[in-house]
Amino acid sequence: MFPKILLLHFVDEELEDDPVKLKQFVMSKLEDIPNEMKSVVEKTQLDAILLSPLKYRRPWELLWGNISKGNVCVAGDALHPMTPELGQGGCAALEDGVVLARCIAEALLKPGGEETNGKIVDEEEEYRRIEIGLKIFAQKRRWRSIDLISTAYMVGYIQQNNGTIINFLRDNFLSRFLPGMLLRKGDFDCGKLKY
Ligand SMILES: Cc1cc2nc3c(=O)[nH]c(=O)nc-3n(C[C@H](O)[C@H](O)[C@H](O)COP(=O)(O)OP(=O)(O)OC[C@H]3O[C@@H](n4cnc5c(N)ncnc54)[C@H](O)[C@@H]3O)c2cc1C
Structure with missing residues (x-):
């Protein structure tokens, strides 16, 4: 083959x-x-x-950009396209999946008061709950995404830089810390699926 x-x-x-x-x-x-x-x-x-073009989202776009709007949200590469240095894009997409599922489940399953008796009875209420669930998802994933995108970019910048100063710092100083830092970025607990 x-x-x-x-x-x-x-x-x-x-x-x-x-x-x-x-x-x-x-x-x-x-x-x-x-x-x-x-x-x-x-x-x-x-x-x-x-x-295939290498896509990258500037971290500050995630600070003020919409991660969710109404009952729609972005996740995975659509949320945090990053340069390949960390090898974390797929892992972060899985983290998104777990957090997203938990947020939606919590929003949909929470008791709905007397009239709903814990069940979702109408579309409007369902929409509202999903919207809230997605807002919580956005809150939970915003800083993790910013962290990953920024770190991947910085590591790429340092690794691929040909400037004398960065080369000197990388070879004599940063090389001691970078590998550990990269590994720690993957060591993230996104919690469990409860339902
Ligand atoms: C060469 C390479 C090596 C990588 N190595 C690693 C690694 O070691 N570790 C790691 O964690 N990550 C790695 N990644 C990154 C990882 O593959 C991605 O971050 C991950 O696949 C993103 O998942 P996703 O579900 O967000 O997007 P995708 O996997 O891109 O899934 C999106 C899906 O949506 C479909 N789609 C697109 N448009 C439409 C449409 N209009 N209608 C319907 N469907 C549509 C696409 O066909 C695709 O199936 C690597 C990526 C590459 C390219």
Whole structure:
């Protein structure tokens, strides 16, 4: 079976529509890696090379942007698209899923007073409760999302920087702390599903 290559980084526009040049571009980045890995890329067929733009949301957009509106919300990559340095996009999407399910369940199952007797009886009430559940979801995920997006960006900036000062700081100082910091970002308890 031939592998697929997914390029996520920004490349020159002239490369975008030319798979031959794209493949050459990938090969040019593989100088120092083992031959076995190079041969995987060499054997990749041209139509299996995919180019996808790297999306990133500025953290401050999450400060004042809407995460939910009415009975609709964003979650996963739609909420916190981030650069790939942390490898946490999928994990954070799962966290969103757990928190979202809990918030909706809590909103829908809470006692509704005498007239509803704990059950949802009309659409309007259901809409209102979902809206509240989504607002709570947004509150709970806002800062976690900002934290992940900002950290991923900073780590990428430091790792890929070619400036003398950042290089010096990275190699002599930050390299001691960065790996631990990255691992700690994944160590997040989003709680359990109660229902
Ligand atoms: C190469 C690569 C490596 C990665 N490695 C890791 C890793 O090691 N660890 C990690 O945690 N994360 C990793 N990620 C990130 C992770 O894959 C994503 O963060 C995660 O998949 C986001 O999940 P999501 O459900 O939000 O979005 P997606 O997985 O993108 O799901 C969105 C779905 O919506 C569908 N869709 C889109 N538009 C419409 C529409 N109009 N109507 C109906 N359906 C639609 C899409 O087809 C897709 O199935 C990696 C990503 C890539 C690309």
